[in-house]
Amino acid sequence: MLTALPRTSFDKIWDFHCVGQRADGRDLLYIDRHVLHELHAHHAFAELQKQQRKVHRPDLTFAVQDHTVATKPGRDDDTNPTGTAFIKAMREGCRNNGIRLFDIDDPEQGISHVVAPELGIVLPGATHAVPDSHASTVGGLGAIAFGCGTSELAHILVTQVMALRRPKRMRVRLDGALGAHVNAKDVALRLIAELGVAGARGHVVEYAGAAARGMLVEQRMTLCNLNIEMGGRSGFVAPDRATFAWLAGRPYAPQGAAWDRALAYWRTLQSDDDAVFDREVVLDCAGLEPQITWGTDPSQVVGISGRVPEPAAVDPTRRAAAESAFAYMGLKPGTPLAGLPVNRVFIGSCTNSRLPDLQTAAAVVRGRRVAEGVVAMVVPGSSSVKREAEAAGLDRVFRDAGFFWGESGCSMCAGGNGDRGQPGERCVSTTNRNFENRQGPKVRTHLASPATAAATAIAGRIADVRQLLAGAA
Amino acid sequence: MQPFTAHTGIAAPLLKDDINTDQIAPVMHSRSLKEDYKAMLFYRARQREDGSEDSDFVLNKPQFRNAGILVTGQNFGAGSSRESAVWSMLANGIRVIVAKSFADIYRENCLQNGVLPVVLGPQDADGFIARIVAADGAAPFTVDLVTQRISGPGGPDIAFEIAAADRTRLLEGLDDIGMTLKHMDEIVGWERRAAAAQPWLQTTRDSR
Ligand code: SF4
Numbered sequence: 001m002l003t004a005l006p007r008t009s010f011d012k013i014w015d016f017h018c019v020g021q022r023a024d025g026r027d028l029l030y031i032d033r034h035v036l037h038e039l040h041a042h043h044a045f046a047e048l049q050k051q052q053r054k055v056h057r058p059d060l061t062f063a064v065q066d067h068t069v070a071t072k073p074g075r076d077d078d079t080n081p082t083g084t085a086f087i088k089a090m091r092e093g094c095r096n097n098g099i100r101l102f103d104i105d106d107p108e109q110g111i112s113h114v115v116a117p118e119l120g121i122v123l124p125g126a127t128h129a130v131p132d133s134h135a136s137t138v139g140g141l142g143a144i145a146f147g148c149g150t151s152e153l154a155h156i157l158v159t160q161v162m163a164l165r166r167p168k169r170m171r172v173r174l175d176g177a178l179g180a181h182v183n184a185k186d187v188a189l190r191l192i193a194e195l196g197v198a199g200a201r202g203h204v205v206e207y208a209g210a211a212a213r214g215m216l217v218e219q220r221m222t223l224c225n226l227n228i229e230m231g232g233r234s235g236f237v238a239p240d241r242a243t244f245a246w247l248a249g250r251p252y253a254p255q256g257a258a259w260d261r262a263l264a265y266w267r268t269l270q271s272d273d274d275a276v277f278d279r280e281v282v283l284d285c286a287g288l289e290p291q292i293t294w295g296t297d298p299s300q301v302v303g304i305s306g307r308v309p310e311p312a313a314v315d316p317t318r319r320a321a322a323e324s325a326f327a328y329m330g331l332k333p334g335t336p337l338a339g340l341p342v343n344r345v346f347i348g349s350c351t352n353s354r355l356p357d358l359q360t361a362a363a364v365v366r367g368r369r370v371a372e373g374v375v376a377m378v379v380p381g382s383s384s385v386k387r388e389a390e391a392a393g394l395d396r397v398f399r400d401a402g403f404f405w406g407e408s409g410c411s412m413c414a415g416g417n418g419d420r421g422q423p424g425e426r427c428v429s430t431t432n433r434n435f436e437n438r439q440g441p442k443v444r445t446h447l448a449s450p451a452t453a454a455a456t457a458i459a460g461r462i463a464d465v466r467q468l469l470a471g472a473a
Numbered sequence: 474m475q476p477f478t479a480h481t482g483i484a485a486p487l488l489k490d491d492i493n494t495d496q497i498a499p500v501m502h503s504r505s506l507k508e509d510y511k512a513m514l515f516y517r518a519r520q521r522e523d524g525s526e527d528s529d530f531v532l533n534k535p536q537f538r539n540a541g542i543l544v545t546g547q548n549f550g551a552g553s554s555r556e557s558a559v560w561s562m563l564a565n566g567i568r569v570i571v572a573k574s575f576a577d578i579y580r581e582n583c584l585q586n587g588v589l590p591v592v593l594g595p596q597d598a599d600g601f602i603a604r605i606v607a608a609d610g611a612a613p614f615t616v617d618l619v620t621q622r623i624s625g626p627g628g629p630d631i632a633f634e635i636a637a638a639d640r641t642r643l644l645e646g647l648d649d650i651g652m653t654l655k656h657m658d659e660i661v662g663w664e665r666r667a668a669a670a671q672p673w674l675q676t677t678r679d680s681r
Contacts, residue, residue, distance in 0.1 A: 016667075016670075016671075019656065019659050019660050020656055020663075022652055022653060022655075023638075023652065023655075024638030024642055025636075025637075025638045026638065028653060028656055028659070028660070030660070030664075030667070032674045032675075033677075040554075040555070040556075043556075053650070059676070059677055060675075060677060068504075082504040083504075085504075085505060085506050086504070086506065089506060119679075121677065123673060123674070125671075131554060132553070132554060133552065133553050133554040133578060147554045147578055148554060148578070148581075149554050149555075149559075149578060149581060149582040149585060150556040151556060151582070151585035151586065151649065152581065152585065154650065155649055155650050155653065158650050158654070159650065159654065159656075159657070160660060161656075161660060163652070163653055197491055197548060197551055198491075198547065198548040198574065198576070201548070201574070201576065201577060202577060231551065233577055251680055251681050252677055252678065252679060252680070253680075261672075262671070262673045265671060297491060297493075318490075320489070321489075321490065414495075414500065414553075416500060433495070433552065435493055435495045435496070436495070436496070436517075437499065437517055438495055441517070
């Protein structure tokens with residue numbers, strides 16, 4: 001009898017979804033779930049109309065309003081005037097093409113990468129595409145997701161496939177157990193620091209090991225969300241019991257006999273023991289402290305007790321980038337990160353806006369007050385997360401402490417809805433990019449976990465959450 | 474898509490690594506569905522704090538204003554998937570980007586729009602950069618996709634590699650959707666098989 005060659009989890013999913021090969025040698029990869037957002041979809045709708053082409057599978061396509069929606073309570077289409085045209089074009093495009101839209105006032109509106117998993121729209125072993133580079137967030141459920149451009153978006157609408165070359169396989173083994181108040185965000189930032197912003201380019205990354213297994217599904221999503229910040233094509237955690245327990249009963253997940261059958265299949269999706277990866281990396285997570293960025297790309301990271309590096313300690317090829325980051329961030333080499341005064345704290349984005357993120361932050365904030373002069377915001381990743389948080393009283397905890405509690409959307413992640421900082425402000429943010437001007441012209445962004453962000457809001461300075469909480473004990 | 478065979482133009486040096494799409498095509502203050510992609514390209518880098526033009530930025534220098542070839546470092550186009558970061562190149566007449574490496578999604582977006590992404594190895598890249606810096610916009614370079622060569626002042630032709638299929642697609646200006654539509658029978662056949670093997674993938678229903 002022939003024995004099948006050992007395969008990685010990724011290859012099992014790819015092989016199943018490979019429809020055929022195009023004349024140019026690219027694989028046609030079937031996309032099970034396609035989720036659009038208003039910032040990029042209108043171009044594709046216009047293109048389809050011009051070419052008189054139809055959406056092949058509107059039933060496998062979903063849409064959200066997330067990038068440009070205002071977060072102010074009582075918001076509508078016009079609250080953020082620069083978003084109005086996008087929101088309306090999205091509505092019209094979805095209506096004309098028969099696509100289910102989670103509109104601005106839908107009880108399940110939110111950021112695509114938050115909404116699709118929580119409704120069970122994305123499933124383990126499924127392929128997924130979003131015209132947004134953080135598509136791989138849903139890899140936390142064991143799905144393979146690709147961010148795409150606008151032309152590719154139109155391509156998927158018409159054909160339901162992506163034309164891709166099979167990426168290489170990489171496995172990141174996360175060993176050890178995470179310490180108290182250290183979570184997936186810290187692990188991801190450390191990894192990007194070690195591997196660099198292009199460290200996973202061309203690869204699909206499987207996150208494995210005890211620390212990945214020990215994470216909540218939401219934490220796995222945070223980990224996979226940041227995969228693109230080290231250049232990875234996609235990233236995922238192979239589905240396991242935690243995944244299945246998380247997914248069971250979600251509205252769009254299979255039910256009853258279909259669920260049992262799906263489950264039996266999903267259990268076969270682990271990488272085989274002898275499967276070969278093009279690259280393997282190991283990170284020991286035991287002893288990892290909370291991490292924070294000091295510079296203007298997500299690899300410029302130190303532990304919370306660390307200092308802005310001396311130029312001599314920076315890899316020579318990265319020195320020029322470091323020098324320009326010092327200038328932009330207004331930091332001198334050797335400055336300790338902890339203790340730097342901040343103007344703003346933002347908790348939200350597809351990286352860190354799910355319920356456990358808000359619970360972690362609320363646990364730090366409870367009974368305390370945001371420091372004088374600090375503007376602090378919490379923006380839930382979806383309207384469902386917002387409702388659940390409110391049911392648990394978290395909104396009160398934040399509002400009593402002086403946080404703004406907003407309606408769900410991308411908000412200050414990229415400032416597409418007008419939520420931005422003022423020039424020169426220093427902001428600790430749970431988002432994914434600390435690029436220059438991303439959160440507003442000249443805003444200085446430090447990326448960190450929700451726990452670190454919450455502690456910083458209370459202290460008014462970049463703070464080690466472990467010390468803040470120890471001080472209270 | 475506009476076919477690409479060869480392009481002759483001024484080559485502008487933007488010698489940094491990791492230039493991201495937020496820098497290439499910043500989110501503009503006033504947004505509309507029909508954005509001004511010409512103005513968008515490096516909108517922030519082109520300006521000083523007071524809003525006046527920064528004459529030190531390479532594309533603002535008189536000799537590089539009409540550059541058709543952009544030469545840059547590692548990991549060009551990192552960050553967001555926004556295709557405006559390629560459309561803004563086209564709107565400014567830039568048809569070729571020569572880099573030491575590209576971010577994956579950005580490179581795909583180039584191929585979709587008839588912009589040629591050329592990757593040179595470190596030695597060739599450094600040699601080429603020295604030549605375009607020396608030329609300082611006074612004489613053009615030609616990037617020929619048919620012969621896979623870059624020619625211009627200051628030295629011999631430089632050969633470059635590109636996947637044969639990507640080359641054909643650019644040379645013929647092939648329509649990506651059109652190429653895939655030839656496989657529609659296979660796609661529909663796959664859907665039928667998947668509906669039997671993993672039915673939950675081929676339906677979406679809110680169970681409530
Ligand atoms: S939260 Fe930020 S990264 Fe995530 S989808 Fe929105 S804009 Fe993109």
